[in-house]
Every structure is written in C-alpha cells, then in structure tokens.
Amino acid sequence: MEQQVSYTLDSTLDTVDHAEESATRIATELGFAEDEVMQISMAVREGAVNAVLHGNKYAPDKKVTLAFERTPEDLVITIRDQGPGIDLSGIPNPLAPENLLKTSGRGIFLMRSFMDAVEIRPSQTGTEVKLIKHVRGSSAGNKERS
Amino acid sequence: MSMKLSIRQVDGVTIVDCSGRITLGEGSVTLRDTVRDLLAKGNKKIILNLGDVNYIDSSGIGELVSAFTTTKNQGGELKLLHLTKKVHDLLQITKLYTVFDVKDDEAAAVKGFK
Numbered sequence: 001m002e003q004q005v006s007y008t009l010d011s012t013l014d015t016v017d018h019a020e021e022s023a024t025r026i027a028t029e030l031g032f033a034e035d036e037v038m039q040i041s042m043a044v045r046e047g048a049v050n051a052v053l054h055g056n057k058y059a060p061d062k063k064v065t066l067a068f069e070r071t072p073e074d075l076v077i078t079i080r081d082q083g084p085g086i087d088l089s090g091i092p093n094p095l096a097p098e099n100l101l102k103t104s105g106r107g108i109f110l111m112r113s114f115m116d117a118v119e120i121r122p123s124q125t126g127t128e129v130k131l132i133k134h135v136r137g138s139s140a141g142n143k144e145r146s
Numbered sequence: 147m148s149m150k151l152s153i154r155q156v157d158g159v160t161i162v163d164c165s166g167r168i169t170l171g172e173g174s175v176t177l178r179d180t181v182r183d184l185l186a187k188g189n190k191k192i193i194l195n196l197g198d199v200n201y202i203d204s205s206g207i208g209e210l211v212s213a214f215t216t217t218k219n220q221g222g223e224l225k226l227l228h229l230t231k232k233v234h235d236l237l238q239i240t241k242l243y244t245v246f247d248v249k250d251d252e253a254a255a256v257k258g259f260k
Binding site: 013016038042045046049053094095100101102103104106107109110113 | 169170171203204205207208209211212214215232236239240241242245
C-alpha cells in the first residue's frame with residue numbers, strides 16, 4: 001500500500017461492502033495478523049454502515065469518503081459522511097442491562113472494541129470517524145518497535 | 147457470500163441451518179423474514195444453526211436479538227446452535243452470550259425444549 005489511499009463513494013450498501021473489502025486487503029498487505037485483519041475490517045464495516053445509513057441516510061447526492069493511511073506507528077482509517085453530525089451524547093451504552101435486547105446501537109461499541117483508538121468528530125457538515133490500529137512489532141509492515 | 151438458509155424439522159422442532167454472512171441488507175432481511183414466517187405458521191420451537199456462519203456484523207447481531215425476542219414474545223423459544231469462534235466472541239463482548247440459549251449439541255438442544 002502507498003502511504004495513503006482514499007475513495008469517494010456513494011451512500012449505498014455496495015459502499016459498505018467495498019469499505020470492508022478494502023480494509024481486509026490493505027490490513028492483510030500491511031502484515032497484520034489474521035485476527036487483527038478481521039477486527040479492522042469489522043470496525044471499518046461498522047463505520048461505513050454508520051456513514052451510509054445514519055449519516056447520509058442513503059442520500060444519492062451525499063458521498064462517503066474513506067481513507068487509509070499508514071503512519072510509522074499506526075494504520076489510520078478515516079471515514080467521513082455528509083450528514084447532520086452524530087449526537088454523541090445520545091448514544092446509549094449497549095452493555096447496560098436495559099439496552100442488551102435492543103436491536104441496534106452496537107456499531108460504535110464494536111469499533112471501540114476492535115481498534116486501539118477511535119476518534120469521532122461530528123460537525124454540521126458531517127461526521128468524521130478515525131479508526132486507529134497500532135502496528136505491532138515486525139508482524140505488520142516494516143515497522144519494528146524497540 | 148450472501149446468507150443461505152435451509153429449514154428442517156426434528157421432533158417438532160424447526161432447525162434453520164444458516165450459512166454465509168448475516169450482515170446489513172440481504173442477510174439480515176432473509177433471517178428476519180424466515181423467523182417471522184415460521185412463527186406465523188405456528189412453528190414456535192426454533193433452533194438457528196449458525197455453524198456455517200462465517201461473518202456477522204452489528205446489524206446481524208440485531209437480527210439475532212430480534213429473532214430471539216420476537217419468538218419469546220409469541221410464546222415460543224429460540225436457541226442458537228454451533229457458534230463459530232467469531233460469532234461466539236462477538237456475543238461475548240456484547241454480553242449477549244448469556245442472554246441467548248446457546249447449545250453445542252443438536253440432539254440435546256432439540257430435547258431441551260419445554
């Protein structure tokens with residue numbers, strides 16, 4: 001992978017699949033372990049679902065931007081939508097007993113579970129989600145930590 | 147690979163053999179429609195065999211929860227059978243593993259219905 005690749009995508013379910021497949025391919029190319037590749041691809045899928053479904057609400061005139069960047073320390077994946085901006089205060093804890101049997105609301109929790117860091121920046125022109133996975137040892141890319 | 151379902155009856159219990167992916171879109175809708183159809187036809191003892199489900203996302207988890215609660219609300223019972231490690235781990239971290247009735251043995255699962 002080059003240092004950075006980015007895609008501008010329609011607000012469709014195909015975009016969700018494309019995002020997941022890209023994440024799987026790039027994380028594999030960078031040498032992440034199989035379980036980490038799965039975690040990264042699932043986190044990206046959840047981020048893309050949120051962008052398409054909750055952010056852009058499938059609007060044909062709104063795009064999703066997906067970018068993968070390899071820094072010396074991390075794989076950083078940025079997903080941006082053009083929706084009204086997520087209200088972070090309104091996200092319930094999916095592990096709370098009263099929420100366990102809800103049929104939605106686990107996407108951000110899964111992203112946080114699978115990645116080393118998740119940064120969510122809502123604004124009036126859209127939401128930006130950064131998914132960060134640390135490169136560990138020599139198993140991923142060319143980075144070796146002392 | 148999208149999800150495929152096949153349905154069989156064993157001693158009055160409906161077993162839905164699922165394979166592929168339960169994800170937002172077709173996979174989730176297929177599962178939802180199947181469970182609702184079974185309940186509408188009076189099949190209220192249901193086992194979802196997830197042994198060949200290799201991928202599930204948060205929407206798929208939501209569909210499992212929906213199938214479980216819909217069945218329960220209609221006086222039925224739904225069990226999960228043969229979880230793959232990926233699905234098992236997902237249900238663990240979402241704290242749903244203990245909510246669902248999860249079985250590893252089909253014959254025991256069939257016998258376990260009230």
